[in-house]
Amino acid sequence: MSALVRASHPEPTVAVTAVAMGLAVSLGRDGAGVAAVAVAVLSGQLSIGWLNDAVDAARDSLTGRADKPIATRAISRRTVTAATVVAALVCVPVSLASGVLAGTTHLLAVASGWAYNLGVKSTPFSVVPYALAFGLLPTFVVLGLPGSPPPPWWLPVAGALLGAGAHFANVLPDLADDAVTGVRGLPHRLGATGSRMAAGVLLLAASVVLAAAAPVAVFVALCVPVLAAVVLTTGFLAGRRDGSRAPFRAVLVVAVVDVALLLTAGHAVVA
Template sequence: MRHFATASALLRASHPLPALAVTAIAAGLAAAVSGAPLGVAAAVLPGQLSVGWLNDLVDADRDARVGRPGKPVASGAVSRRAVLVAVVISALAAVVLSLPFGVAATAAHLVALGSAWAYDLGLKATAFSVLPYAVSFGLLPVFVTLGGGMAPPSWLVPAAALLGAAAHFVNVLPDLADDAATGVRGLPHRLGAVKSTAVASVLVLATAALLVLGPVGLSAGLLLLALAVALLSTGLVLGRRPGSRAAFRAVILVALLDVAVLLGSGIPPG
């Protein structure tokens, strides 16, 4: 029972839902490009888990100070040593499992992970906090397309980067007060909740607009844009509840919708 409790706490500390969502997005892109969605998923998932574990490990003292719920490391439900071991093993697994896709693809994945780790290790508390999200999300399709033997289309990387930046703004919104109390002042904290919400909305809509200019076409693109607006609006309204992650989930749903549309239209070479 004790080992089961430790494993359960370790899983919760990894933030599995965002990790699974990003993995699903990468696998969907791989299905359209390389035909190796399972291999891409196997490489991406441990890397995403390492980011979640490192985040909770670095933030453990801050989380304990404000009594943030759902934080197993801060509450002592899982030891910091166990989490550190999980970070190292999962990071190594991500690199090793990327190698079959080639040196260039592996390098892109490693830089994306390094950017995400840099966010965990301190960039989150600076005015440049949005950059790791933009870089890591932007490099995800680079890893997938290079692994499939093609260069990413010119519109795909900025679309992914914009979506990643939007995810940063909406993900931080529920924690603005707690973060401020512990000295974390990223870009959303400096802009405030209202401006951050507006920025996130513009970024998501800009992502959908890029897809209209890319492979989707005007008619399907306008439908995609309307669905993106509806999802984002719903998420932002529900996200007003204290501690709600509805806005972040809405952005992830828009990303999955974008991938589904790409699968239907195909990804032409850049």
């Protein structure tokens, strides 16, 4: 069970699920609605994480990834593949429990994650699934409200910017290993320095969009971009060490700060 959890990419899985739940609560969805969002997002993220490790099993073994349970034989690829299928099957009806439009939106987000794992990660368009999935995620939560109201423009835009920035930061520790196995997504083509710059610019842009557009106190809005800049600078400086995941953790922190900003807006998101 421990190996299965580690193969699911637990940090981003828990973070994304918590963000979706928090947004659902702040928008006033009832207990059943919040639970539906939580299970849908959790099952979708689990399917994406497990699929990633199942697809990359041979590459991870070739590069001796000690943090990958399949590569270390702590769990079999067959077991992780079976878990992927189960999570995907759970995700479909639970997503649709929020409504056909909202559920379809979430399933498109999950499909984007699957597309990344199944080949887009090795193309110049590797950032597109991240941007699409993270833009659709908050849209799914809002569309699940009574009447399926559309989200304000800045909500999916900020989500897409966060997702794109997360892509560049997430790949940084794996650039050397990916080069050995032939993976050449957009971050690999830009290199470590270019990817750090892209991640920083995208994440700061997300913070600025939220600070400028979300209906929150002026003081709070002014502080968020400054805090994001400090966190990102610290994380990327620490991330210059080979294999460091500090940039990705900095991304998660900034994402949490941005989401906290969003949650303070509450019902005004769809007012």
